[in-house]
Each structure stands twice: as C-alpha cells, then as structure tokens.
Amino acid sequence: EAQxxxxxxxxITVTGKKLTVTCSQNMNHxxxxxxxxxPGLGLRQIYYSMNxxxxxxxxxxxxxxxxxxxxxxxxxxxxxxxPNQTSLYFCASSLxxxxxxxxxxxxxxxxxxL
Amino acid sequence: GENVEQHPSTLSVQEGDSAVIxxxxxxxxxxxxxxxxxxxxxxxxxxxxIRSNVGEKKDQRIAVTLNKTAKxxxxxxxxxxxxxxxxxxxxxxxxxxxxxxxxxxxxLSVSS
Numbered sequence: 460e461a462q463x464x465x466x467x468x469x470x471i472t473v474t475g476k477k478l479t480v481t482c483s484q485n486m487n488h489x490x491x492x493x494x495x496x497x498p499g500l501g502l503r504q505i506y507y508s509m510n511x512x513x514x515x516x517x518x519x520x521x522x523x524x525x526x527x528x529x530x531x532x533x534x535x536x537x538x539x540x541x542p543n544q545t546s547l548y549f550c551a552s553s554l555x556x557x558x559x560x561x562x563x564x565x566x567x568x569x570x571x572x573l
Numbered sequence: 574g575e576n577v578e579q580h581p582s583t584l585s586v587q588e589g590d591s592a593v594i595x596x597x598x599x600x601x602x603x604x605x606x607x608x609x610x611x612x613x614x615x616x617x618x619x620x621x622x623i624r625s626n627v628g629e630k631k632d633q634r635i636a637v638t639l640n641k642t643a644k645x646x647x648x649x650x651x652x653x654x655x656x657x658x659x660x661x662x663x664x665x666x667x668x669x670x671x672x673x674x675x676x677x678x679x680x681l682s683v684s685s
Contacts, residue, residue: 561619
C-alpha cells in the first residue's frame, strides 16, 4: 500500500531534549516536505527536499533541522525543543521535484513540549 | 512571497444544500491549485486539484473553478451530506514552484 509513515504519532517531552520525528514513503517520490499545523494558522511549511541531499527552508524553519540521505526518508530534528514548537506535524511527499504534483500526507505527529 | 486568503473560515449548511469556499492568491505565476479535506484528527487528503490551463474541473459532487485574471479559485460542493463535514484547505503553488502555500482553512458543518 502506497503511504507516508510518520513516527511517533504522539510525543510528550521536555524543553531542550533532542528529538527526531521520522518520515518514510514507499512511492519512490522525489519531493518531500514537513509542515506544522496550528489552530487558525493552517499548514505552514518547515523544510522541503527536492531530492536526495537537496533540502531547503520553508516558511518557518527556525528551531528545526532535516536531512535527506535516502530517497524514502526525511527525518525532522528538533535539537533543543521549546514550548512554542508544540504542534501537529505532517510529512508529505509528491512524485516529482516540482511540487505541482499531488502531495500525499502522513497521519501526523502530535508533539507537546513542556 | 505567495499569499493565499480563504473565506469563509466557518460555513454551516443544511444537508442537500450547496457549499462554496473561495480562495484568492497573490502570485500570478502560480499554476497549480489543490484542495484538501481534513477530518477531525486525521491527515489532509487531496479531494480535487486544478491546473492553470483549465477553468473548471468536476468530480461527482465536487467542482473547482479558477479565474486566473482575478486570481481566485473556488470549491463547490453540491448536495452536501453530513460526511462532508470537515476542514477544507485550499493551496497554491509558490512562486519558486517548490512549495504549496495553504489557506487557513474553512470548517464546514453539514447538519441533517
């Protein structure tokens, strides 16, 4: 089954404790992206990747890192999480390096930073 | 950069009525406009999309219209059903073609 898989689905942690949210897709998609969703603000892009070893900042990249060592994986790293990063996070992927292709979303990761 | 405005933020209709959600975008170079439906606690799911070379696209009870001159596009849902209740997001491709810029969403409630 074609899908985007995120782990963990839920996480409660404390300020300053490094964490990684994994994202994996099995569709051989070139393009992958991370969004955060906050009430009243919609979906805002954090980082995106056009292909392996090619990543770039989105609208709200502060406090986050990403890597794209393999085509299927695009982890989101919070080196020193803070409470303002409490949010619902979605990973998405699409077929080509240009994002005018349908994006497929993972099931989301709800992070709470205390 | 690209900006997408979405209206209304909430919409309540009776079952069987039509619902219309409108979005405007700022970058005239945008050429791809998807719509996503997000049910409570779930991921956004693509329901329909349109590219700039067409003015209208229809899929059963759902249609999207695009006016490139006015830089706005709309989602039309006919014969609404309670299972249409969800948050709907419009989006437009960014100027650089590397990101989707989303509207802030419309919460649609369909009462029976």
